[in-house]
Amino acid sequence: MTDAIERFADHVVGTRYEDLPADAIRAAKVFILDSVGVGLAGTQAPYVREAIAAFQGAVPGAGARVWGTGEPLPPPAAAAVIGYLIHNSEYDCVHEQAVLHPMAVPFSALMAEAEARGGIDGKALLRAVVLGVDVACHIGCSARNGLRFFRPATGGGFGAVAALGAAFGLDRERLLDAFGIYYAQTGGTMQAHVEGSPLLAMQAGFNARNAVVAVRMAEAGIPGLRGTLEGPFGYLNLMEGDYDADALTAGLGRVWRITEVAHKPFPSGRATHGILDALRELRTEHGFAVDEVASVAAAVPPLTHRLIGRPPKDAMTPNYARLCGSYAAARLLVTGDLGVGDFTPEALGDAATLELAQRITITADGNPDPNALTPVTVTVTRHSGANVSRTLSVIYGNPAKPMSHEAHLAKFRGNLAFAHGPVPAGNADTLIALVDDLESLDDARRLVDLMVVG
Known part of the structure; x- marks a missing residue:
């Protein structure tokens, strides 16, 4: 053979x-x-x-x-x-x-x-x-x-x-x-x-x-x-x-x-991107501000949870934070985006980001595929009690949901x-x-x- x-x-x-x-x-x-x-x-x-x-x-x-x-x-x-x-x-x-x-x-x-x-x-x-x-x-x-x-x-x-x-x-x-x-x-x-x-x-x-x-x-x-x-x-x-x-x-x-x-x-683990993409879509569609957000819950495949389900903490290193889905999501909600400047010591020590990150939970959904990164379901609950959800099977950046040429060059x-x-x-x-x-x-x-x- x-x-x-x-x-x-x-x-x-x-x-x-x-x-x-x-x-x-x-x-x-x-x-x-x-x-x-x-x-x-x-x-x-x-x-x-x-x-x-x-x-x-x-x-x-x-x-x-x-x-x-x-x-x-x-x-x-x-x-x-x-x-x-x-x-x-x-x-x-x-x-x-x-x-x-x-x-x-x-x-x-x-x-x-x-x-x-x-x-x-x-x-x-x-x-x-x-x-x-x-x-x-x-x-x-x-x-x-x-x-x-x-x-x-x-x-x-x-x-x-x-x-x-x-x-x-x-x-x-x-x-x-x-x-x-x-x-x-x-x-x-x-x-x-x-x-x-x-x-x-x-x-x-x-x-x-x-x-x-x-x-x-x-x-x-x-x-x-x-x-x-x-x-x-x-x-x-x-x-x-x-x-x-x-x-x-x-x-x-x-x-x-x-x-x-x-x-x-985004300059974070790809496993965070389903959460980030869903949050951007929900915010664009429903127009909520960060101070309206009471909590965020993300249900993700086991591999995604294993890769980026780690808890946020004080004094995170950039390497840890890039693989922390809660930090990445909180930072996107606080600043409106997530870029290379969001992993500096100043950004990683931002009190508003860290406080919001503690209210973002990521749980495994039982997907049987050990290599799956999708689907991802994200639910945002507002202080009013209202909530909105989005499930994504294809994440921004994938060839089926590509970045535009202009976005590629801007990056x-x-x-x-x-x-x-x-x-x-x-x-x-x-x-x-x-x-x-x-x-x-x-x-x-x-x-x-x-x-x-x-």
């Missing part, structure tokens, strides 16, 4: 840029620009300077630059830091069925190596992104258990290997080696999510680094595992526990997973304005234009040139 990893390798090696449908290319452009924006906003997160210093001390050298600040690092270390930047604000895109952030690991590894090696034009970048997302999300969609390990990091690393293999022309055998070497290094625990630890995002960085190392080792001739996914101790049996073998690769070449990826309109510009520096508005305009016409870009390093502001 052959391992499914072989079918993924065949998919990567055998897919040309010309084979990609137009909607996949459009989606890749959207989420490349989105990932650049959230990564630059991530330069303002806690522990960025410490992470850069740690990698500079542990692995001195150069080859690729840290986004925003520009420090030179060897490609594996640069990939690790960029992965942390992309995911640390909980603002990066998500594939809801796979329960996986499909750009954080693949794109950080790809951009670090594209800068270090050079020669990656826009078409090669687009092809690599589409294939990396495809591999990561097909693997994630096959899982039938709830999250055991941190799938955005572990599954995302397979996508990173695929993206690097596509970009740098690995043949089938070398790509199989790289997948196997990556799996021997992979890791990522949900304990970081439980604790609201910055290590949650750093795990994306660790696996981006591991993917870079795996590809370089395979290129050097080091053999990898071959039962990488379906062996008795392969990824799916050991780290996912139960999976649908038929669903694993059935859609390859027909279902392009990047077209299913959801935008994140990008807002992230660059918030970033270290900040990034000049002219650079934002140029980045938008370059990504919009990415097929014509001669070298992906031009994107990094515009991201580094000293």
Whole structure:
């Protein structure tokens, strides 16, 4: 019996840029620009300077630059830091069925190596992104258990290997080696999510680094595992526990997973977004003010409750608060929106927000699907005793309920304005234009040139 990893390798090696449908290319452009924006906003997160210093001390050298600040690092270390930047604000895109952030690991590894090696034009970048997302999300969609390990990091690393293999022309055998070497290094625990630890995002960085190392080792001739996914101790049996073998690769070449990826309109866990979307709709429809709200009750699937049902508390860290549905909902009601500025120490200490958050309850609804994020039902009760409810099965940002192009660009510009520096508005305009016409870009390093502001 052959391992499914072989079918993924065949998919990567055998897919040309010309084979990609137009909607996949459009989606890749959207989420490349989105990932650049959230990564630059991530330069303002806690522990960025410490992470850069740690990698500079542990692995001195150069080859690729840290986004925003520009420090030179060897490609594996640069990939690790960029992965942390992309995911640390909980603002990066998500594939809801796979329960996986499909750009954080693949794109950080790809951009670090594209800068270090050079020669990656826009078409090669687009092809690599589409294939990396495809591999990561097909693997994630096959899982039938709830999250055991941190799938955005572990599954995302397979996508990173695929993206690097596509970009740098690995043949089938070398790509199989790289997948196997990556799996021997992979890791990522949900304990970081439980604790609201910055290590949650750093795990994306660790696996981006591991993917870079795996590809370089395979290129050097080091053999990898071959039962990488379906062996008795392969990824799916050991780290996912139960999976649908038929669903694993059935859609390859027909279902392009990047077209299913959801935008994140708010910088908080995607599991909070159903509550936030419902509250925005209810407020727009019924026009209530925040001081009219007596309580809010949200009934959500067990996975959603597990991810963001944690209690609000004083002195929350940004990482904890981004995964606290009650805080996110309260902050949206108090300010009218939820943005990157709502996780500063000042915002996290706002008395009105914290008091309202204590009146917002989130309960599990008994949904039998361990990977479901919807439906979500939100009920707002006013001090008058009147209440209004909304049930959502599709959440704003999903391709079936998409952000507009204008909202996408506004998010990008807002992230660059918030970033270290900040990034000049002219650079934002140029980045938008370059990504919009990415097929014509001669070298992906031009994107990094515009991201580094000293």
